[in-house]
Each structure stands twice: as structure tokens, then as C-alpha cells.
Amino acid sequence: MIAHSKIHARRLLSPNDKEIRTVSSLQNECFGFSWGFDALKQLVTTENVLTLLANTPHRENSVGYLMARSLHDEAEILTMGVQAPCRKMGIGTILVMECRMWAQEKRVSNILLEVEEFNYAAQRVYEKCKFDHVGRRRCYYSTYRNDMTDALILRATLTTKNGQ
Ligand SMILES: CC(C)(COP(=O)(O)OP(=O)(O)OC[C@H]1O[C@@H](n2cnc3c(N)ncnc32)[C@H](O)[C@@H]1OP(=O)(O)O)[C@@H](O)C(=O)NCCC(=O)NCCS
16 A cells, blocks of 8 residues: 555455445546446456555545556556546555556556546656556547547556566
8 A cells, every 4th residue: 555645545455335336436526427336346346456545634535546457467557536626636646656566566567558648637647657658549539529539558667676
């Protein structure tokens, strides 16, 4: 668990229904939609899936979440968000750094993710967490005005303690 300035990102080892509802509600707040309780429940209980919730001392409920999945020696960040009033406090960075630590423990070599080309806030978080731009998927996202935008593919390369 990473704790920084009293912000905690904790791993949910076997998430209960209340915690799954929290993830669903945070995803809804951050993106305007959620994958839904049943889909999230199936995902969070899948082997090799990481679910993180972030808390601050000033708020009773969790304020941020991250989900990632590992397969062989690669991991992918599936979704991440921080409640609007709690942004720019370092919570997104803490979530991604905790995910890096989890991936390192699993001896994963790379973490990949897709981010919308104009999502500068998320790009800044990933840049701080040492992700590099390695590709682009054209017309990957559809905006609320039905425009299409690209996804940038970012990758973090991890090293194990002995440098391999
Ligand atoms: C992206 C998101 C998770 C960032 O969370 P956060 O807790 O605000 O991130 P941090 O506080 O760790 O910020 C990290 C850096 O990004 C910068 N940053 C954050 N939001 C920013 C913004 N809107 N504009 C410019 N820079 C921003 C911070 O200033 C900080 O940089 P610094 O340390 O140099 O000052 C949050 O904005 C969010 O939930 N957005 C909606 C959902 C989303 O886009 N998820 C990611 C999908 S890939």
C-alpha cells in the first residue's frame, strides 16, 4: 500500500459488494457511465485483476479508483479516476504508482494503457509515472458530439530488482 500525505491507495483482495458499488459509482462520476455492478463484480473477482481504492483523511468515502489486469508478463490499466473535488492532490499519481508496484511484484515487464489524445490531465499523470508514448489508435473514442478522437498508447517498462 502506498501512503503519501495521508492519501492511501489500498488493494482490494476480495472486494465485497459495497466496495464494488463504490468502484461503480466512482467510475460513473469520472466518466459519466459505469460498466455496471455485475460486470465489475465479475472483473474484480477475476484472477490477476488489481482493484485499488484511494482514501483521504478528510472524506469518509473513497475518492479514487484504479483497475488493472496482468496477462503473462504484461499488464494493462483498464480504468482509473479521481472524484473532481479531489483532483490535483496527487491521488491519480499514487494510484498509478501503486499499480506499478503491483506489476513489479508480479514480475511484469510492461504496463500498457490507452488514453484519449486530448486528456492532458491523465497524460500528465502517466508522464510523471514514467510512461512513454508508443503508438496511436486512430478514431478510437467517440465524443458526446459524435466526433472521433484518437487513443494514445502508453507503455511503462519495468525492471526487476536485479535489473532484468
Ligand atoms: C486523470 C485523473 C485521474 C488525474 O487524477 P489527479 O488525482 O488529479 O492526478 P494528480 O493529482 O496525481 O496529478 C498529477 C499531475 O497531473 C497534473 N494535472 C492533473 N490534472 C490536470 C489538469 N486538468 N490539467 C493539467 N494538469 C493536470 C497535476 O498538476 C500533476 O502535475 P504536477 O505534479 O506537475 O503538478 C483525473 O483528472 C480524472 O479522474 N479524470 C477523469 C477520468 C480520467 O480521465 N481517467 C483517466 C483515463 S486514461
